[in-house]
Amino acid sequence: MRYAIAAIAVVAIIVVVVCFRSGRSEEPGGSSPPSHRPLLRQFGDLRPGDFEAHPVWVQCHVVDYDEPWYEDTDEETFRPWDGPLPANPAEAMLLVTATLALADGTGMPGFITPQNPADSGGKPDLSLMQPQVFLPDGSSFGFWFGIATPPRDEIASFYAAVGKSRQEVFPIAFEADDGLAAGITSGAIAGFCSRGEGGTIKVVR
Numbered sequence: 001m002r003y004a005i006a007a008i009a010v011v012a013i014i015v016v017v018v019c020f021r022s023g024r025s026e027e028p029g030g031s032s033p034p035s036h037r038p039l040l041r042q043f044g045d046l047r048p049g050d051f052e053a054h055p056v057w058v059q060c061h062v063v064d065y066d067e068p069w070y071e072d073t074d075e076e077t078f079r080p081w082d083g084p085l086p087a088n089p090a091e092a093m094l095l096v097t098a099t100l101a102l103a104d105g106t107g108m109p110g111f112i113t114p115q116n117p118a119d120s121g122g123k124p125d126l127s128l129m130q131p132q133v134f135l136p137d138g139s140s141f142g143f144w145f146g147i148a149t150p151p152r153d154e155i156a157s158f159y160a161a162v163g164k165s166r167q168e169v170f171p172i173a174f175e176a177d178d179g180l181a182a183g184i185t186s187g188a189i190a191g192f193c194s195r196g197e198g199g200t201i202k203v204v205r
Contacts, residue, residue, distance in 0.1 A: 037069045038079040043095075046078070047138045048109055051097045054080035056180050059093040089114040089183040096185065098176045100133045104168040109134045112174060114181035124187035126201070131174045131189060135161045143172075143189045150192035150204055166191075166205040 040060065041050060050057070057078040064070055064079070078095060081087055087094050098112045110133040119128060132140040141158055162169065176185035191203040 038082075040069075040073065041078050043076045043078060044140075046095070046111075046140065048134050051109070051111055055097040055177060056081035056085070056087050057095040058083075058087075063092045086179055086182045087114070089116045089181060090118070094181060096176045096181045098131065098174050098185075100131060100172050100174045100189075102162075102164065102169050102172055104164065106164070106168075108162075110140070110174065112176055112185065114176060115184035117183055122184070124184050126187065126189065126193055127195065129184070129187060131172075131187070133172075137161070143192055145192065145194040147195050149194060149202075155192055155204070170205055 039054075041057070046057070058081045059075070060067075060070070060073040060077045060079050061075050064073065081094065083091075087096070094114055095111050096114055098110050100108045100110045102108065110131060112129050112131045115125060115128045119125065126144050127146075130142055130144045132142045134140055135158075141161075159166065159169070170189065170191050172189040174187060174189065191205040194202050196202040
């Protein structure tokens with residue numbers, strides 16, 4: 001009887017030890033720590049503070065396909081760039097802090113996509129760089145509308161937001177902050193642009 005009780009006690013101790021170790025492995029800092037998930041932002045949710053904290057962002061949907069959190073992303077998802085600077089636009093789609101200078105000399109914060117010099121014959125291409133300016137309310141506004149005609153109500157809302165006339169706004173010069181990205185990082189915006197027939201660029205103001 002004494003040996004039976006001793007055997008039961010040993011088995012109980014073993015069970016307790018196994019359960020304790022199992023519980024520890026599921027806790028943060030245990031033998032199986034959770035994967036690190038970076039800060040993720042949808043393109044339309046990016047604000048000036050995001051670029052103040054992280055001046056370069058990278059599109060997740062291509063470079064992070066092997067990450068466990070990849071299913072939480074889509075083509076509009078970006079995270080802070082954690083590679084060396086200047087970042088290479090040939091490696092991924094980047095968003096880089098930039099300054100946009102209006103025709104009257106007013107500087108406004110924004111961001112651009114640096115262009116790979118191998119694209120568009122090495123000339124700045126607005127459809128690739130797609131500069132965005134941050135409006136006073138913190139939202140961003142772009143000047144490239146693809147094949148769509150720039151809506152007149154959006155144009156009117158833009159002028160109202162910046163409180164300036166078309167002559168005071170255009171042309172706009174833009175340039176990425178120094179040292180952030182390689183490739184083509186500056187250019188000019190003639191107006192609200194879209195692609196016309198035969199690849200021509202249509203500009204309205």
